[in-house]
Amino acid sequence: MKMVKISKCIATLVISVSLLGTTSISSATTTSLTQQEKEQYYKQYMKIVEEVMQKKIGIHIEVPPMEQFQPEDWIEPKAYETRVQNIVDDYLTAERETLNALSSTTNKVVTNLNGETTKTAYIYIPDIIGEIEVTGKFETQYNAYHDRQVFRKLENISTQAVSSGSTWEQTSYEASLIDGGRTYSIRIEGIYSLNGLSNEKAFTIEFHCDEFGRIF
Incomplete structure (x- = not known):
């Protein structure tokens, strides 16, 4: 089993995937947030990941400490949710294909x-x-x-x-x-x-x- 860091802006995840350098939703990046706005974003990031983890699908995602975020890592919560959901969708597709392949x-x-x-x-x-x-x-x-x-x-x-x-x-x-x-x-x-x-x-x-x- 591999343990890899997905990216500083998403999480530590037990899955063979990396989002490092992902630019597909870079247009949603926000670089001029106040500290209060960052704290509000961070709370929403935590909620998004918590809801995914409650489904117990077999992957482990954690939001890294707030101080590790770089200016370019702050994206709108909706974009963050989309990025996390893409990870989940890829995982579920791999799960389905792997289990279906069993006789x-x-x-x-x-x-x-x-x-x-x-x-x-x-x-x-x-x-x-x-x-x-x-x-x-x-x-x-x-x-x-x-x-x-x-x-x-x-x-x-x-x-x-x-x-x-x-x-x-x-x-x-x-x-x-x-x-x-x-x-x-x-x-x-x-x-x-x-x-x-x-x-x-x-x-x-x-x-x-x-x-x-x-x-x-």
């Missing part, structure tokens, strides 16, 4: 004698793919209207990292029953650590129930 045959599902079902999820952190085992205990029941088995309830969800040298600390999960009771969509949040670097990450995994009550 569906790697998505292992196992149900043990205790009725617990474990399914493998894959999360993307720059330059690596983390493998997370997601385990839940589900109950199904016959639904006369649909003439098939559907989910009745979910008792618990636990997760663990299986990638070599990595750790995963689950912090929360939220399960939603969808598709007429045939699917549990589960959003899981946690902290993924590897090689001394930790990232907050959120991902969604689905468990399905077939007409006979088998979980996959």
Whole structure:
């Protein structure tokens, strides 16, 4: 995993990207701000980055200390937001392409004698793919209207990292029953650590129930 500084005017970010020398929005640069105006801009920069980080997509962005800003680094908050969003969009595109390239045959599902079902999820952190085992205990029941088995309830969800040298600390999960009771969509949040670097990450995994009550 690489740790690079994106630029003095944006942040420290765990991602293989650099904005150093970016000029695409230089027209928005403001070089004649008062100290009070800079402080107001800085607060807005902080808010923009904080809102991105709350999404827990797997990258870490920090606004550098205010004293490190050079005159040309002060840009309008809207331009700053656009620059940060471009980083996020590039990251999400790389994530989507990387995960889509994985074969569906790697998505292992196992149900043990205790009725617990474990399914493998894959999360993307720059330059690596983390493998997370997601385990839940589900109950199904016959639904006369649909003439098939559907989910009745979910008792618990636990997760663990299986990638070599990595750790995963689950912090929360939220399960939603969808598709007429045939699917549990589960959003899981946690902290993924590897090689001394930790990232907050959120991902969604689905468990399905077939007409006979088998979980996959």
